[in-house]
Amino acid sequence: MTNKELQQRREAAVPRGVSNAGPIFAASAKGATVTDVEGKEFIDFAGGIGVNNVGHCHPKVVEAIREQAGKLLHSCYHVFQYEGYVALAEKLNALTPGDHAKKTVLVNSGSEAVENAVKVARRASGRPAIVASASGFHGRTLLASTLTAKVMPYKAGFGPYAPEVYHIPYAYCYRCPVGSSYPGCKMQCAELLKKSFIDMVNPESVAAVILEPVAGEGGFVVPPKEYFPRIREICDEFGILLIIDEVQSGICRTGSLFAIEQWDVVPDLLTSAKSLGGGTVISACTGRAELMDAPQVGGLGGTYGGNPVSCAAALAVLDVVESENLVAKSQALGTKVRSAFEDMAKKYDCIGDVRGLGSMLALELVHDKAAKTPAPDIAKALVAKCRENGLIILSCGHSGNVIRTLMPLVISDAELEKGMSVLETAFAEVAKG
Numbered sequence: 024m025t026n027k028e029l030q031q032r033r034e035a036a037v038p039r040g041v042s043n044a045g046p047i048f049a050a051s052a053k054g055a056t057v058t059d060v061e062g063k064e065f066i067d068f069a070g071g072i073g074v075n076n077v078g079h080c081h082p083k084v085v086e087a088i089r090e091q092a093g094k095l096l097h098s099c100y101h102v103f104q105y106e107g108y109v110a111l112a113e114k115l116n117a118l119t120p121g122d123h124a125k126k127t128v129l130v131n132s133g134s135e136a137v138e139n140a141v142k143v144a145r146r147a148s149g150r151p152a153i154v155a156s157a158s159g160f161h162g163r164t165l166l167a168s169t170l171t172a173k174v175m176p177y178k179a180g181f182g183p184y185a186p187e188v189y190h191i192p193y194a195y196c197y198r199c200p201v202g203s204s205y206p207g208c209k210m211q212c213a214e215l216l217k218k219s220f221i222d223m224v225n226p227e228s229v230a231a232v233i234l235e236p237v238a239g240e241g242g243f244v245v246p247p248k249e250y251f252p253r254i255r256e257i258c259d260e261f262g263i264l265l266i267i268d269e270v271q272s273g274i275c276r277t278g279s280l281f282a283i284e285q286w287d288v289v290p291d292l293l294t295s296a297k298s299l300g301g302g303t304v305i306s307a308c309t310g311r312a313e314l315m316d317a318p319q320v321g322g323l324g325g326t327y328g329g330n331p332v333s334c335a336a337a338l339a340v341l342d343v344v345e346s347e348n349l350v351a352k353s354q355a356l357g358t359k360v361r362s363a364f365e366d367m368a369k370k371y372d373c374i375g376d377v378r379g380l381g382s383m384l385a386l387e388l389v390h391d392k393a394a395k396t397p398a399p400d401i402a403k404a405l406v407a408k409c410r411e412n413g414l415i416i417l418s419c420g421h422s423g424n425v426i427r428t429l430m431p432l433v434i435s436d437a438e439l440e441k442g443m444s445v446l447e448t449a450f451a452e453v454a455k456g
Contacts, residue, residue, distance in 0.1 A: 024048075024060055042176070044069065044417065045410045052079035055434035055442075057415070066442035068416045070429040073239070073271040076298035076353075077343045078433040084301040084339045091335035100129075100329050107334035111307075114341055118280060119309045121289040126315035128308050129329030133270035134162025136294035136306035137233070139323055141166060143292060143310060144231035144264045147317035151187040152229045154219060154263075157200075158193035158241030158421070159234065161268055170233060173240065173421055189223045191215045193238055194246035197376045197387060198395065212246075213253035226261040231292070236282035236380075239271040242420035243385035243427050245378055251286035264291040264314070270306070271383075274298035274340065275349040275432060278357055278381025285380065301340040305333035352432045356439070357382040360428060363443050371454050373401050385427045387420065397422035404453045405446075414445040 030046040050060045055078060057065045070076065077084060091107070100108050112127035119125065128139055141153055153170065155161065161170040163177060169184040171177050178184070192200030194212040201211040220226040232254065238244040258265045267290035272282040274295065279285055281293065291314060296306030304327075308315075343349065361377065361384055368374040368386070375389035388398040388405075402418040405426060409416050419425045430442065 054078045055431040055438045066414045068428050068430045073429045074297045075431045076274050077301050078431040087335040087339035091332045095331045108329040111334045115309045119293050124312035126312045128323045130306050133296040134164040134167035136308045137161045138166050139308045140266045140292045147314040148230040150230035152224050154189050154232045156193040157190045158238040160240035191219050194250045195244045210249050216257050229263045231264040231266045233266040235268045237272045240419050242425040245380050251288040255288050266292045268294050270296040275353045276383045278354040299337050301336050303333040303336040349432050353382045385425050388424045397424040399423035405449050408449040412445045414442050
């Protein structure tokens with residue numbers, strides 16, 4: 024079967040609303056290399072959109088799945104409990120920031136983790152409103168897409184949306200949301216939260232503020248070191264809970280187990296997913312024990328939440344994190360890639376900004392460095408050129424003009440060198456064009 028034949032079948036059977044990076048069908052994958060149905064190999068700088076931090080088909084994860092699958096595939100945790108769910112909850116309670124008592128609920132997707140965090144926050148606080156970021160992405164279900172700010176393609180035509188959700192600009196230093204309104208920085212972007220209590224919503228009605236520590240789909244935007252401490256102060260001042268969405272940034276992607284650790288801020292609730300499962304379907308909401316216990320019995324969970332096989336895979340992932348020191352690998356990988364990106368930025372005028380945290384790095388592409396005019400056409404051409412030459416990369420950002428890297432943290436030197444070489448060549452060709 025060829026890619027072309029499968030693409031024809033896909034177009035007849037699958038809705039157009041399900042997006043694809045290209046007309047490629049994977050047959051197998053290992054580490055940071057994916058082989059398609061025609062035998063062509065691709066270096067993977069997308070990592071399943073941040074899912075494969077431990078690499079494709081890590082032996083420990085595969086073995087854990089195989090062993091668990093032969094014992095118990097599903098019982099529904101609400102009917103028959105099993106140790107894996109409890110063990111993973113214990114592990115996340117211990118590993119997430121803060122030394123207070125915590126509890127964890129396991130569900131399936133990042134969207135579900137976010138929705139459960141909001142449910143917990145509302146039930147515990149008795150307040151309805153949620154404040155989110157204009158650069159944030161929190162999923163595609165009704166409430167999650169309401170929290171997500173970007174209209175196309177995530178919201179257009181799907182309304183009406185959930186009520187009592189408000190958005191504030193994010194700490195996007197390259198495109199400062201306060202601009203020349205305030206001389207000097209002085210973290211006025213953080214003060215926009217407080218300003219929203221005048222312009223948009225009574226703070227006494229706000230249950231929680233939800234933010235990604237690094238805005239993922241929003242363009243890999245990294246706030247300054249002073250940002251989250253100030254957000255935490257404002258939340259505390261008004262009795263508002265802080266939810267940190269680590270669905271994409273968690274599990275060592277940014278050079279720490281969870282990105283928010285690098286701001287020395289402890290959230291009340293934290294969501295994780297993607298690389299937590301190493302390729303299996305699982306997500307979690309971890310939070311202060313008294314908050315997590317606020318919902319009534321039966322108020323949290325779901326039929327497939329914390330599936331036994333997924334729990335086994337997640338426990339294996341967390342074992343790999345420790346045994347292979349993925350935090351250090353992420354830091355080293357980030358140093359290498361950032362250095363290469365900064366060298367490329369000196370060569371190509373279309374690279375307006377190099378940013379990121381750890382190995383969660385990005386290039387923002389522009390047509391004019393002074394005007395910072397977004398260049399989504401260049402990003403689209405780069406993605407296509409790289410795919411043609413055996414490298415899978417993804418774009419992001421509200422204008423689609425940001426190239427992001429989410430390669431597995433276990434990528435070999437040879438795979439990394441090959442991938443960066445393809446990217447460099449693509450830049451040279453696209454820049455000339």
